[in-house]
Structures are given as C-alpha cells and as structure tokens.
Amino acid sequence: xxxxxxxxxxxxxxxxxxxxxxxxxxxxxxxxxxxxxxxxxxxxxxxxxxxxxxxxxxxxxxxxxxxxxxxxxxxxxxxxxxxxxxxxxxxxxxxxxxxxxxxxxxxxxxxxxxxxxxxxxxxxxxxxxxxxxxxxxxxxxxxxxxxxxxxxxxxxxxxxxxxxxxxx
Numbered sequence: 001x002x003x004x005x006x007x008x009x010x011x012x013x014x015x016x017x018x019x020x021x022x023x024x025x026x027x028x029x030x031x032x033x034x035x036x037x038x039x040x041x042x043x044x045x046x047x048x049x050x051x052x053x054x055x056x057x058x059x060x061x062x063x064x065x066x067x068x069x070x071x072x073x074x075x076x077x078x079x080x081x082x083x084x085x086x087x088x089x090x091x092x093x094x095x096x097x098x099x100x101x102x103x104x105x106x107x108x109x110x111x112x113x114x115x116x117x118x119x120x121x122x123x124x125x126x127x128x129x130x131x132x133x134x135x136x137x138x139x140x141x142x143x144x145x146x147x148x149x150x151x152x153x154x155x156x157x158x159x160x161x162x163x164x165x166x167x168x
Contacts, residue, residue, distance in 0.1 A: 021089035022124055024061060026117045027147050028053055029097040033113050035154035037106065038162055046101050054094040062087040093120070114151065118144050 029050060036045040066083040100116070101109045122140045129139035 019124055019128055020065065021058075021061070021086035022093055023121060023143070025053075025058075025090040025093035026121050027150050028057065029094055030114060030117045030147060031150050031154040033097065033101065033110060034151050035158040037110055038158050042106055043101060047098055050094055050098050050101070054091055054098075058087055058090045058094070061090065118147060121147055 032049045032053065033046055036042055036049060039045040062083050065086050066079055069079040069082055096116070097113055100112050103109075104112060122144055125140045125143040126136045129136040
C-alpha cells in the first residue's frame with residue numbers, strides 16, 4: 001500500500017507535466033460529445049471526432065508545448081518528458097471518453113462523460129491548487145465553471161446549427 005501511495009505522490013508532484021493535456025482533452029471531448037450528440041449518426045460522429053482529436057489535435061498541442069518549452073530554454077530532457085506525458089495523458093483521457101460512447105447507450109454515455117470529465121477536472125484542479133498553496137475550492141469552481149460554460153455553448157451551438165440546416 002505504501003508503494004502505491006509513493007507512486008501517487010510522485011505523479012502528483014509532476015502535475016505540470018500532464019495537467020495541460022488532461023484539462024485540454026477533458027474540455028475538448030465534452031464539447032464534441034455534447035455538440036455532436038444531436039447529429040444524424042451521433043455515435044459515429046462523436047467517436048470519429050474524438051479519434052481525430054486524439055491524433056491530429058494531440059500532436060499539434062504536444063508540438064506547441066514542445067516548441068514553447070524549447071523557446072523558454074528548458075533542458076531537452078524536461079522538454080521531451082513534458083511533450084510525451086502531454087501526448088500520453090491526452091490519449092488516455094480521450095480513449096476513456098471513446099470507450100464510454102462505444103459501450104453505453106448515447107444518453108448514458110453523455111451523462112457518464114460529463115460526470116467523469118468534470119470530476120477528473122475537479123480532482124486535477126484540487127491537486128494543482130494544493131501544490132500552488134491556493135484555495136482549492138475556488139480553483140475547482142473556476143475550472144469546472146469554465147468547462148460547464150464550454151458544454152453549454154457547445155449544446156446551444158449544435159442546436160443552432162441543427163435548426164439552421166433544417167430550414168435549408
């Protein structure tokens with residue numbers, strides 16, 4: 001049990017190396033899941049979009065982080081580790097969302113995705129705020145609040161697009 005706690009503590013001490021990847025993947029996946037849930041073939045649309053995000057957007061973000069850290073004159077080893085951890089974190093988070101959409105009926109997949117995504121974002125926000133010695137509840141409220149705003153905008157945008165194209 002102590003060994004497991006040691007690994008968890010080590011992982012939490014390196015939050016900055018994968019926090020961007022996790023938060024970005026969570027918010028992007030939730031936006032796509034909600035936004036595409038009213039398409040003509042929602043499961044296909046959602047899974048296809050999440051796979052594209054897992055590869056193309058993930059490589060793009062990882063490269064952006066890599067270039068930013070190189071320009072910040074960080075050590076090459078740190079830059080490589082951050083890039084790889086960001087990539088793997090995003091892939092892992094996105095694969096869980098894909099699994100939820102594939103395994104569950106769509107309505108349940110949406111609910112489970114939102115609950116899981118916001119919970120994961122809350123836990124991540126809690127540990128980051130503790131590491132930075134700021135009020136964790138304010139950080140959680142702010143980060144989860146932003147995610148909820150993105151979800152709401154994605155929902156209304158999908159409704160607007162659906163109504164716009166149904167009149168054509």
